[in-house]
Amino acid sequence: MAGEDNFFQKVYEVVRLIPYGRVTSYGAVARYLGSSRSARMVGWALNSSHNMDDIPAHRVVNRMGMLTGKHHFGGTSAMQQMLESEGVKVKGNTVCNFQGLLWDPNTEL
DNA sequence: CCCGTGACGGGGG
């Protein structure tokens, strides 16, 4: 049914809500889902979201704002390209003004 | 079945 109890489904639902031009972190999503220590599973879930084009996985970075998952987007700059195409600047491997662009489901939702 | 690994994060030394 819609709203399955699956952890993966819940991850997808939250990630889908990340606004254009904003970003969040694996840990923030995990915390919002009630298991703050399962940030790793959030990454695993997004790993399986490659076929779903309605999941903006590129808007999820680690708690420091680093693009730790860029290697899973094909090239080495695909993730960065996607972010910059929506106005999110990336310096080196980190999102510029991360705190300012951070969309934390725990406080925003 | 045991073990290493991973898109993480917090805590401790």
Add this chain to the structure above:
DNA sequence: CCCCCCGCCACGG
């Protein structure tokens, strides 16, 4: 400030 370990849990070898 850096490094290591632990919790989490699915998967492949």
